[in-house]
Structure formats: C-alpha cells, structure tokens
Amino acid sequence: MNYEDVMKLALERGFYFPSCEVYSDAQAGFWEYGPSGVSLKNKFLELWRRELIRRDGMFEIDGSQIMSKSVFEASGHLGSFADPIIKCKKCKSTFRADRTISEISNMEIPESADLIEFDKAILQSNIKCPKCKGDFENTKKFNMMFRVGIGPEEEEAYLRPETCQSIFVDFPRLFKIMRGKLPFGIAQVGKSFRNEISPRQSLLRLREFYQAEIEVFCNPSRLNDVEKFSEIQNTIIRIQTDSEPFAMTCKEAIESEIVPNKFVAYYLGILTEFYEKTGIDITKSRFRKLGEKEKAFYAEAAFDFEVETTIGWLELVACNYRSDYDLSSHAEKSKEKFEVMDNDKKVLPHVFEISMGIDRSLYTILEHSLNDDKEHERIVLSIKPYLSPIHVGVLSLIKKDGLKEKTDEIYLQIKRKFDAFLDHSGAIGRRYRRLDEIGAPFAITIDHETLKDDTVTIRKRDSMEQNRIKISELDSILTESLAYP
RNA sequence: GCGGAAUUAGUCUAGCUCGGUAUGACGUCAGCUUCCCAAGUUGAAGGUCGUGGGUUCAAAUCCCGCAUUCCGCACCA
DSSP: OOHHHHHHHHHHHTSEEETTTTSTTOOTTOEEEOHHHHHHHHHHHHHHIIIIIITTTOEEEOOOSEEEHHHHHHHSHHHHTEEEEEEBTTTOOEEEHHHHHHHHHOOOOOTTSOHHHHHHHHHHTTOOOTTTOOOBOOOEEEEOSOEEEETTTTEEEEEOSSTHHHHHHHHHHHHHHTTOOSSEEEEEEEEEEOOOSSOBTGGGBOSEEEEEEEEEEEOGGGTTOOTTHHHHTTOEEEEESSSSOEEEEHHHHHHTTSSSOHHHHHHHHHHHHHHHHTTOOGGGEEEEEOOTTTSOTTOSEEEEEEEEETTEEEEEEEEEEEETHHHHHHHHHHOOOOOEEETTEEEOOEEEEEEEEHHHHHHHHHHHHEEEETTTTEEEEOOOGGGOSOSEEEEESSSTTTHHHHHHHHHHHHTTTSOEEEEOSSOHHHHHHHHHHTTOOEEEEEOHHHHHHSEEEEEETTTOOEEEEEHHHHHHHHHHHTOOO
C-alpha cells in the first residue's frame, strides 16, 4: 500500500493527524499521535529496549529538551547547524551562499566564515541570481535550532536539535555512578526540534520529532576487541558503497573491509536484527556508506540505514562514528574531565552513535504491514502481534440471551493484562474487519456454546481461521502468542 | 523559501463555468433482525464549504491576502 493509503488509515483509525487542526494558524511540521499511534510507538520502543538496550547492557536516561547555549557552542550546532543564505531581491529565491559562490566564481568560502566575507565575494565576482539574474540581499544566517528565552530576562537557550547532547554532557557522572567500563552504552528516547524550511509528508519531515539515540563510548585502540561479535558474525546485513546494495554476513563485511571494525559491525548487526523483528521488509533495506561530502560535520565514518517505501528510500537511522569530537569539545568548553580509565590506561573515549528516527520507522512499519486483501474485501494491517495497537478484540456473537453479559465478564478478566477492545455493535463480520484494519492479531467471540461449556472461538487476523478454546486457556494462549520474540 | 495545483462531515466526493447557505457514498450511533466474516431493515447525529478581508440585496461559487496539504525546485547531521 502507498503513502496515501497509510495516511487514510492514520486519519481514520487514530494513528496520527495534524496538530492544532481546529485552528487556522496551525503551523506545518507538527503532528499528534492518536491512541493507536501511541500504542504502536510504546510497543516499538519496548522492542528497541529489548533488542538493543538490554541486549547490550546499555543505560537509558531522559534529559532536558531545553539546553543551555554553551552546550551548542561546544557541540558546534551554533556554528555549523546554521547555513549562510542569500535571497534574491527580485524573484525571492533563496540559495546557500557558500555553494552559489563556489559554483559561479570557484571561490571557496567556508560556511562558518563571517557573513561579510560572502557579501564581499558576491560584489567582487558580480554574482547574480541563477534564476532571474536579480541582485541579492545581504547574506543572513539561518539556524535550524529553536531559540527560547529562559526566565524574565529571557536568557538564551535552545530546544535540542538532537537528543544525544545530554548523553555527552552527562557522560562523566554516568560513567562514575554506573561503575562504567568501556564500551559503555547510553541511550535516550525523546523529542528533538529542528526549524525545517519546508516540513513535508506528515511523519517523515517534522519540526518536532522523536529520536531514539544510542551513544556507545569506546576505546579507539580496541575496536576489534569485541567478544560479542560472534553473536552476529553470521547475521546478514545489506550494504551499499557506490553501486547496488548487496547482502553479506557481518563477518564478510569485516573481511572485505567494507565495515572498518568489529565494533561498528556488531552494532550494524544487532540493528538489523531489531528491524527484522519490527516486520519491516529487510530485503528492502540497506546500509548506505556515506561519502565525504554527505557526512555530518562531526562524523568520521557513517552508515545510513535506509528502507525502500512507495515514496522512495527513507533514512531511518544514522550510524555515525563521531570519534572524540563531542567529548573533547565539551571537555574544552566546560573544563570538566572526560577521560576515563580503561585497562589501566587513561583514554578519552570515542563515540559510535545509532540515531534512530522513531516517526519514520513507525511510518515504514505501517506501510510495509498494510495489505489490501481483495479476496475477502478487507484492509489488513498485518503487523507483528507484539506491536499491534490492539492485541485482541472481545466480541459477542449476538447481544441477546446473556451473551453480552458473558462477553463483558471475559473482557474484564483480560483487559488489564492485554490491550483488549470490547465490541457488541453491528454484524460480526464488520467487527472483524474493523479489528483487521488496526492490526489486532486476535478476536475472541462469545457464542451460545460459551454458556454451555465455557469455550470461545479465537480468530486469527491473517488467516481468518477460527479455533475453539477453553476460557481457562485464554490467558496462556494470548500471553504466548503476543510475546516479544 | 520559490513555482504549480488543491482545501466542502471521521474518509472520499457533487455543486463553482453561469452567485440564491450544500449532493451522494462509505463510516459512526440507536433499535429490530441475525449462532461467525463489510447482509437486511427503521431511525439519528455530524458541515457557519481551510482562514481573514473585498465585491454584492445575496458568496462554497467572483476577487485579494494568509495558512495548510500535495507535486516540482531548493534545503535536509
């Protein structure tokens, strides 16, 4: 199914919808999760915790969304996260100043240079608008961070443009109190904020969005000293360097030197295993090895985890080897010590980052799971049972003869443990269809036989097949079928 | 941010050319019916037609601004 089908499902079934939609001054790039969306998101994150955080023995924190100016001076976001832009006086088109100047005059001005340098170059080389030959206004800086004023004096602070800065600044304390040893993983889930010029496509480019970030602190001289590598050495990952992506085991990726070391390969491996369990079609995924020009300003080596969807390849995760960029700049700015002991040697750890876009991941799960079952005239969200917003529908076959009461009783029994949905109204087939559309893997139906022998029928979403089971077995059957893998 | 198109109920949509406060479908709710896959039947709720202004006796309809959405461009750690 395509983007529009997913959008329709999201709007009709409460996965997500535009923020503040009753007001006409609602801004672009802000979306809300409805009940189904939140339920999916929570379950997705539980899977993430199981497959990455607990599996690797990482620690999770929850930092502030507003952070002080110094943090972003040290991180480089105040300098590098801002682009010098020039605007044409005549046609109002906006361009990147540094790129436009270098294309037309071959003059290379670093993007962090003083704004006057750009204006000078434009005058000297008589640079005009590439579109309409008009003159440019003075160069301005466009920073993607949202500035906020703290307290009555409105002191300068920023909404974080990525969650990981708290992890870096908290690292010295966390390493001490959690009795840290390298490699040391810290994770965080939360919102980040970027003032995108043009937000697009609902969850795919937001101004306020969720990230699940992992920063693994490591000793740069021991990147091939990874015991856990054997766990994933035969896991198949798909890597693209410059041509088509091709599949290889993690072991082969190391031997061919496509992935620089076992440490990075280990995390690419467990990340792939995680995404496989979300139900995303892993044969439509790739780790794209980024070239020099594409990499972020802090990255030494970078792999983007991308998945193919009906609107093209989507970047779901950025995996960056950030070296000691972050810790050394925070150390310098804060005068705090960030070195730690590893095997009796003092080291400033390097960082490998796994920065996941949650919203995009959820969209991709929905798109890859949504099917049009033409034979049975239904839309089915064939999502993994443990990720489904609703685990089980509880239905009375008809309302009369005490079936409604018996149904309510069974619903009460299970609703605290499972995400159950009670439904008495309308034809039974219609109720099954509704459950199919939000991905409920099971429906149990209470009929006249239930009153006689305490059995119910259980219907499976994908096969539509039904079995009769004892009410006393219900709990264990559901528990087993809905368990995380 | 630039250019183009669009915006009518939960969703899709008719009406706009040629001005007279809105059509249909699906969905939703309640009843009847119904012992298993969107059936039938009787009712009901839900829209100041994105928003602000203008023209007019009268605007969903004509004109202008803005917002949002989609498509391109640009941007995108």
